[in-house]
Amino acid sequence: MEAFLVSTGIVALAEMGDKTQLLALVLAARFRRPVPIVIAILLATAFNHGIAGALGAWLTSVVNPTVLRWALGLSFIAMAGWILIPDKIHTEGEKASKYGVFGTTLIAFFLAEMGDKTQIATIALAAKYASFYAVVMGTTFGMMIANVPAVLVGDRIAGKLPLKTIHGIAAAIFAILGVLALLNVGSKL
Numbered sequence: 479m480e481a482f483l484v485s486t487g488i489v490a491l492a493e494m495g496d497k498t499q500l501l502a503l504v505l506a507a508r509f510r511r512p513v514p515i516v517i518a519i520l521l522a523t524a525f526n527h528g529i530a531g532a533l534g535a536w537l538t539s540v541v542n543p544t545v546l547r548w549a550l551g552l553s554f555i556a557m558a559g560w561i562l563i564p565d566k567i568h569t570e571g572e573k574a575s576k577y578g579v580f581g582t583t584l585i586a587f588f589l590a591e592m593g594d595k596t597q598i599a600t601i602a603l604a605a606k607y608a609s610f611y612a613v614v615m616g617t618t619f620g621m622m623i624a625n626v627p628a629v630l631v632g633d634r635i636a637g638k639l640p641l642k643t644i645h646g647i648a649a650a651i652f653a654i655l656g657v658l659a660l661l662n663v664g665s666k667l
Contacts, residue, residue: 481607485616486623488603488651489596493624498590502628505586509579512629516622518583519629523621524614526591527600531614534604551660553602558653562646596621606659 493499505515541549577585591597596617604613 479612481603481609481612482616482619484607484655485600485603485613486620488655489599489617489620490623491620491647491651492595492599493621496595496624498587498594498596498621499624499628501586501590502625505579505583506629509582511579514578514580515583515629516626518580519587519625520618520622522584522587523591524618526588526597527614527617527621530597530600531604531610531617534601534606534613535608535610537601537605538608547659547662550602550606551656551658553598553656555653555656555660558649558651558656562649606655 502515502519506512509515600613600617603617604610607613
């Protein structure tokens with residue numbers, strides 16, 4: 479349960495103001511069809527984070543536990559810094575897609591998540607907790623917590639969120655997890 483809750487919380491906070499949340503806003507404004515957008519976001523995220531979780535789980539089987547602990551600790555601390563850098567999305571020259579609302583959202587979200595903070599976090603969390611399903615479900619749920627309101631409410635609320643504070647909290651959580659991993663506190667490794 480801890481893996482699910484930590485994964486959900488970290489990703490929900492880290493996702494605020496992230497490029498994929500901005501993408502959700504753009505898609506919602508462009509298509510104004512929230513149901514296929516939300517379903518496509520869910521499927522793209524689950525698939526993307528499933529791959530990331532599998533990579534994290536695989537890492538625990540091939541990397542020495544001490545090396546993995548240090549790599550995780552340092553990656554969580556690096557993630558804390560990365561979260562403090564706001565994302566931007568480029569929408570210039572955007573053309574209508576032949577894939578429709580669902581297909582456009584599915585492809586755009588899957589590609590936007592490649593190498594994104596939340597995908598890297600999913601790899602690290604799956605390696606830390608050695609609980610593939612709990613982490614992937616948690617990170618996917620965290621993405622949905624952040625992105626569904628963006629789709630449903632649109633940019634009316636986005637400008638009112640204290641993104642700097644939210645990013646600061648997420649960064650602090652990642653930093654704490656990094657320090658705890660380096661100190662080998664609560665580690666399953």
